[in-house]
Amino acid sequence: MEGFEPKIVAFCCKWCSYAAADLAGTSRLKIKPNFVVIRTMCSSRVDPEFILQAFLNGADGVLVAGCHPGDCHYVNGNYKTLRRVMLLKKVLEQLGIDPRRLRLEWIAASESRKFVVTIRKFVDELKQLGPLRLEAGDDNGSNG
Amino acid sequence: MGKPKFAFYWCASCGGCEETVLDLNEKILEVVDKVDIVFWPVALDFKRKDIEVMKEGEIDVAFINGAIRTSEQEEMAKLLREKAKLVVAFGACAQLGGIPGLANFWVRSDIFDRIYKKVPTVANPEGVVPQQVVEMDGYKLTLPEFYDTVKTLDQTIPVDYYLPGCPPPPDLIMNAIETILKGELPEKGTVLAPDKALCDTCPRNETKPEKLSIKDIKRPHEVIIDPEKCFLAQGIICLGPVTRSGCGERCINANMPCRGCMGPTSEVRDQGAKAVSFIASILGVEDEEKLSEEEVQKLIDKIVDPAGTFYRFSLPASLLRRRRK
Ligand code: SF4
Ligand code: SF4
Ligand code: FES
Numbered sequence: 001m002e003g004f005e006p007k008i009v010a011f012c013c014k015w016c017s018y019a020a021a022d023l024a025g026t027s028r029l030k031i032k033p034n035f036v037v038i039r040t041m042c043s044s045r046v047d048p049e050f051i052l053q054a055f056l057n058g059a060d061g062v063l064v065a066g067c068h069p070g071d072c073h074y075v076n077g078n079y080k081t082l083r084r085v086m087l088l089k090k091v092l093e094q095l096g097i098d099p100r101r102l103r104l105e106w107i108a109a110s111e112s113r114k115f116v117v118t119i120r121k122f123v124d125e126l127k128q129l130g131p132l133r134l135e136a137g138d139d140n141g142s143n144g
Numbered sequence: 145m146g147k148p149k150f151a152f153y154w155c156a157s158c159g160g161c162e163e164t165v166l167d168l169n170e171k172i173l174e175v176v177d178k179v180d181i182v183f184w185p186v187a188l189d190f191k192r193k194d195i196e197v198m199k200e201g202e203i204d205v206a207f208i209n210g211a212i213r214t215s216e217q218e219e220m221a222k223l224l225r226e227k228a229k230l231v232v233a234f235g236a237c238a239q240l241g242g243i244p245g246l247a248n249f250w251v252r253s254d255i256f257d258r259i260y261k262k263v264p265t266v267a268n269p270e271g272v273v274p275q276q277v278v279e280m281d282g283y284k285l286t287l288p289e290f291y292d293t294v295k296t297l298d299q300t301i302p303v304d305y306y307l308p309g310c311p312p313p314p315d316l317i318m319n320a321i322e323t324i325l326k327g328e329l330p331e332k333g334t335v336l337a338p339d340k341a342l343c344d345t346c347p348r349n350e351t352k353p354e355k356l357s358i359k360d361i362k363r364p365h366e367v368i369i370d371p372e373k374c375f376l377a378q379g380i381i382c383l384g385p386v387t388r389s390g391c392g393e394r395c396i397n398a399n400m401p402c403r404g405c406m407g408p409t410s411e412v413r414d415q416g417a418k419a420v421s422f423i424a425s426i427l428g429v430e431d432e433e434k435l436s437e438e439e440v441q442k443l444i445d446k447i448v449d450p451a452g453t454f455y456r457f458s459l460p461a462s463l464l465r466r467r468r469k
Contacts, residue, residue, distance in 0.1 A: 044425075048417035052463040070433065079432040083424035086444050091420060094249070094451035096468035134468065 006060040006126035008035035008119065011046045012107075015073040017065035019109035024116050031116045032123045035063070042066065044077030048088045051102060056134055061101045061126045063118065068106040078106070098129055148204040148325065151183035151195070152234075153224055155210030155217035156244040156294065161235040162186045162209070164311035171318055178325060179204075183224075192220070195227055203228040205324055207307075211237040211244045211460060212295040216288035225301040230329075232320065232336075236310040236405045238297040239335075240415075241460025243310070245294045246452065248459045248466035252292045296461050306335040310405035310457060313392055337390035339409050342402055345389040348374045357430040358423075361446040364400060375401040376426065381453060386418040403456045414463045416454035423447070423454075 012018040018039045024031055040046055043066025054062050064085055072078040082104065089099035105118050154162060166172065182203060183190045195203075206228035212218050225231055236242040247255060256273045260266065278285045297303050307320055320336045323329065330336075343349055352374035362379040369375075375382035375396075382401035388409050395402050408415040428435055428443050435443075447453065455462055 048420045049414050049463065052414060052417055056463055076432060079429075080425045082437070083427055083440055083444065084421055086441060087420050087424045087427075087447070087450060088417075090444065090447075091416065091451045091454065094449070094467065095464050097464075134464070 004127060004131055006034055006123055006131070007058060008061045008063055008122060008126070009054040009059040010035045010037045010063040010065060010119070011040055011043070011050065012037050012063075013043045013045075013066045013073070013078075014039055014041050016067035016071065016109045017043070017105075017107040017115065020065075020107045020111050020115045023109070024112035027112055029112055029116050032119050034123050035119055042072060042074050042077040043081040044072075044074070044084075046081065046084075048084055048091075051088060055097065055101070055132060058132075058134075060129070060132045061103065061122055063103045063105065063122060065105045065107045065115070065118070068108055071108065097132070100125060100129065101132065147178060147180045149182045149202065150179045151203045151206040151224060151228065152181065152186070153183065153206065153208045153220060154186065155208065155221065155238070155297070156213035157210030157235065157237045158243070159186070160311040161237075164235075164314060164317065167314045168318060169314075171314075175321055179321075192223070195223055198227045200226055201229050205230045205232060207232045207234040208297055209234040209238050209311075211241045212291075212297060212300045213244060213247070214288040214290055218300055221297060221301045230304045230324070231297075231301065232305045232307055233297040233303045234307045235312055236308060236407065236457045238303075239306045239308055239461070240407050240458040241294055241296050242405075242457050245296075245458070245460040246456070247294050249452070250467070251469060252290055256290075293466050294460050299460070304332050305330075306333075306407075308335055308337050308388060308406045309391055313390065313394070315392075316390055335388065335407070335410065337388055337406065340389045341409060342384040342387045342389045342391070342393065342396075342406070346374075346384055346393055346396055348372065348396060351377060353377055355429070356426045358427050359430065361427075361443070363448065369399050371399050381423065381447070383415075383419055383454070383456075385422050386412060386415050404454075405457045407458060407461075415458045416451065416462055419454035420450070 012021055021037055043064055046064050051062050064081060066078040066081055069078060085102060085104040089102055092102060093099045103122055107114050181188060183195055206224040208221060208224060208231060212221060233239045237244055260268055260273045261271055274287055276287055276289055307316060316337055351372060356376055358379050360379050364380055370378055380401050383404035384402045386408055387402050387404045388406040391406050404415060412418045428440060
């Protein structure tokens with residue numbers, strides 16, 4: 001896909017992954033500009049509805065990032081996140097959306113480099129997958 | 145002033161919504177006493193042209209059941225909208241897409257292929273499928289267009305009220321009719337049913353443990369179901385937590401888990417996504433620190449057809465509305 005620049009919505013928990021993204025910025029690490037960050041208190045605050053809404057609003061990929069297992073500020077939120085993302089991936093697949101468009105990563109506050117690499121890898125993968133273009137799906141057009 | 149005029153119409157539906165009107169039993173006589181039914185194809189011999197000659201707003205209430213799947217249904221919904229002061233989306237299919245809405249996992253060509261060619265009991269050696277226009281002996285025969293995507297009623301015309309359920313329970317129908325007749329109408333867009341989750345009114349709620357944890361998923365046919373105990377506590381998926389109450393716990397009382405036909409409460413936009421959320425949060429929660437990702441995946445893989453389960457009645461009304469091609 002020539003010239004396609006994917007759009008990523010990155011949900012980052014305040015205590016770890018958002019701090020990592022912030023650190024990447026203050027450390028002046030070079031990072032692909034294809035994402036917008038939405039900060040949540042915990043990765044488990046990311047309701048599957050938010051993810052679907054992000055896709056619907058034009059995201060080609062959604063990243064959910066949280067503290068490493070065992071490190072969640074709210075003790076066990078991220079275990080729920082893991083299961084929600086896994087289950088939602090299955091639902092997405094059934095709905096014809098490549099589950100690789102939804103990505104879960106554990107990124108600690110100090111791991112600014114991991115944040116940078118995660119974004120880079122995700123951008124590369126989404127370039128392979130191409131644009132999502134969800135809008136086309138809800139018409140009644142007779143393209144069957 | 146004459147009696148208020150009611151119309152009933154069906155689109156993509158099974159006929160159950162028509163039957164539930166009859167389930168009003170003797171109460172239906174009270175209704176018939178108070179209103180004029182000007183259109184009800186399943187029971188009375190009025191035709192489309194009888195509606196076409198009516199003035200705008202001449203019908204007081206049109207109850208439309210069924211999802212919108214063909215061009216004819218769309219035309220009829222638009223016609224009734226023009227002639228009716230109020231339109232009530234009657235039943236899960238009109239409100240959410242319902243069971244016919246599961247067709248949104250496919251496209252028309254898959255469906256025609258299956259129904260007219262591949263079903264084992266079908267003999268169709270020439271592979272004939274319905275066409276919109278066929279010329280025969282100089283005559284042109286037409287059929288309505290069969291759409292690729294099933295829509296809800298409110299994706300087709302503006303809807304004033306919703307009566308949820310598959311089918312809507314008679315007491316809610318009676319309530320709605322009485323409310324309309326008294327002119328005590330709630331805000332437009334209201335779902336005419338309680339706005340609590342089913343678990344709130346479920347007789348098994350007491351047996352639902354404080355901290356639910358599902359160790360293993362069971363399907364109803366795989367186990368002997370305890371008739372007293374909360375389904376989730378038995379490892380059986382029940383959509384009670386994300387479904388509106390008001391059905392009279394019909395399935396629960398028949399020892400079957402809730403499939404979600406009453407739709408979500410007003411606070412939830414996407415019933416299936418909410419189901420993903422709550423099921424995932426209680427799955428294997430007891431040992432969550434100890435489970436490896438592979439073990440979690442195994443547990444999740446035990447949910448057969450998650451999208452079909454969580455969007456059983458609401459795929460067309462969901463955020464994504466259909467499978468993308
Ligand atoms: S989950 Fe189902 S069985 Fe359990 S309380 Fe809720 S509605 Fe009742
Ligand atoms: S229990 Fe659930 S599926 Fe059954 S009638 Fe009630 S809302 Fe519908
Ligand atoms: S606070 Fe970071 S995942 Fe819960």
